Amino acid sequence: MSHAATHPPAQAGSPNLLLLILKARTFIALILVFVFFSIAAPNFLSAANMVIMSKHVALNAFLAIGMTFVIISGGIDLSVGSIVGLCGMVAGWLVLYGVDLGLGWSIQFNTLEICLIVMLVGMAVGAVNALLITRLNVAPFIATLGTLYVCRGAAMLSSDGRTFPNLNGTAEYGSDSFRLIGAGSFLGLPVSIWMLIAVTLLAAYIASRTPLGRFIYAVGGNERAAALSGVKVNRIKLFVYMFSGFCAALVGLIVSSQLVASHPATGDTFELNAIAAAVLGGTSMSGGRGRIGGTIVGAFVIGVLSDGLVMMGVSSFWQTVIKGLVIIAAVVVDQAQQKLQARVALQAQAALGK
């Protein structure tokens, strides 16, 4: 593929075909990875393994969806991993203790209420990110780096660094169903996968069929022009960071439910995997370009690659190296695609005879 990309005019008779291949590259990569592991790793294609793997992928995919919106809008959100940790701790706290009012009693919540509160916490952190960026003019990288540390610290403080164990909930308060978020399944698919499907469809719909989505692309492509066209830039940014926080909160809920415990270090460096998945899926770090579908495929490539390598018994050190190489290769091919695409458009324009 990379060979063809370096000599497109000579070898590919039709640049359009080559362009199609380049556009579908992440998908092709996914198929290749799949085929490779189903041959190289025994049991790779078993239904049980598929379910386990998709559960792993889902965690990263949630974060990557939120991250994609943020990156398309021209920003970056480094805080998602910490939001996962913090939200997990909030969920754990609520399941174990409820909210103590200090009068000798406390309010207990059922599972639905817990979920809503945790989501609000995630969105609140996202809102703080957005306000820092829009109102106080802090660069997105720095603002979210700051909240990364603050959230992680807050998560640690909540339990003095200890784990909240046995989050089984109490039937009396209606929180015993908390476990089902991670362990339950519906029509043969885990609940977390259904949630991923729902969030993916929602995000893809927003991106392609709503003005909000169009504005996200416009803000990332040229903020000044978008503002002069009447786009409310600050609101768009508020949305993308809150959505990213919302996605992170979902991951926090799922992880703590799956493990029936929450640990304050959960989600460490998850933000980097999310960025990698988005970039692998063709999202441009300079903003204005990217697709939700691409990001999902990107998340699957990373997830399948790491699980497959584990099953093959490849050392985790090599896994890290391979993951890095795949990401770099993806971006190199992406550049080739952009060049080719621009040329095809220019040629079509030139064919009009100006």
Next chain:
Amino acid sequence: MDHPIGLQIRGGTKVYPGTRALKSVDFDLRMGAVNVLVGENGAGKSTMMKVIAGVERLTEGTVLMDGHEVQFNSTDDAARHGIGIVFQELNLFPNMTVAENIFITREKTRFGVDIDRSAQRAATRALMQRLEHDIDPDTPVGTLRVGQQQIVEIAKSLSQNARILILDEPTSALSAAEVEILFRVIADLKRDGVGIVYISHRLEELIRIGDYITVLRDGAITGARSMEGVDVPWIVRNMIGEASKDFAKTEHHPYGPEIFRAEDICLPRIGGGLAVDHVSLSLRAGEILGVYGLMGAGRTEFLECVMGRHDHARGQFFVEGTPLREKDVAGRIARGIALIPEDRKNDGLVQMLAIRENMTLSSLGDFTRIFHMDLAAERSRVADFVKRLTVKIASMENPVSSLSGGNQQKVVIGKALMTKPKILLMDEPSRGIDIGAKAEVFRTMRQLAAEGLGIIFVTSDLEEVMSLSDRIIVMSDGRITGEFDRGTATETAVIAASAVGHAPAEILEPLA
């Protein structure tokens, strides 16, 4: 006077994938003279100059200097042969100061390491004096206006003591007085024996300044001669192969009631004073109001105030008699105001988005029910406007960056019109587009006015403001310094008004 040939291109052909930008051209560059180069956008002017400046290499053919074949592999190569170029697209570093920009890669140093700032500053001051501009060497370039940035680019080339100087549309952002200064500098350089290549879309200007003229059409040279006896119809005939399209007013229509009024608009300037100084004006439906003025006269800032870009602006606006209370851009668009900004690339378009997406960016609400966009309706609406504005596009899904300047401008106009404005603000609507596209833009403006829109357009082109406006307002130093009706306006009076509180008197000589 005899002008020796300093550089020749023989049989120059340049092939880009899919297009032949130059078709076997023969070009002579004469020293001590102004060699004018003219042609529509995409005719190959810029390509030819890029070949001379070492940015591009010829596919076939040779470049000769003083009879010897030369090969420029980079701009450094060309610079070593004494060739300097001022690109149409400014190549400056916005965060560096004027002095740092001028001496970039050629820093004045002590012992080869330590940058001698004071020497650079002094040299910059001397250059600015020569260009008669009062720009502080320590200002970051990013805070300068586009026209001032162009002056910095020209200063940069002057500082290299170029024997051949290529100016690609140097006056597109300059006002009349600044053009005069530039012409004096060019005359100086000519006297020193420098060969100047001058590219511009302003034909009158070319005839005035040029000694030799070369006309390009579709990559081939269609006319090359000495400037004696050349007139505008001759240039236009060679450029587009047919008689000139006149953009003067054709039909007259009655004006409607007052549609827009600005009262006492003030905008503080960074560093004190007022960028817009107590400006009041009114506009009637169907009227084209031309705002003429020098660079930095506050014209652009005024339009930005109308659009809601500056929230610290004071004063009041009225649309159809009711005060404009909306603070943000979206609110003002909803009230029927639309802006076509001066800087198409940075303010007008999202380059990486498709033509369709750019055109509908301001009016997505029209295709949206609650939150769902009707993409089919969007496409048909865009197709409608593409046809109406005769935008030449291969597909509306292509990125807008693949279009030529004129077609990009039409996309921006389409975007503004899609919001169904009552008042259209146009900031330098003809900047950097070729004569054919210009005529179409002007025709569109007339037509819109006939349909009852009020149009305020800002320009530094005297000919344009004289022939297109129903009424002319002249601004200088943030204030309105003159107002003329179509019948009473004369070029001399307009220029005199534009220089109130500015520049010494000798610049005020009327244009030839």
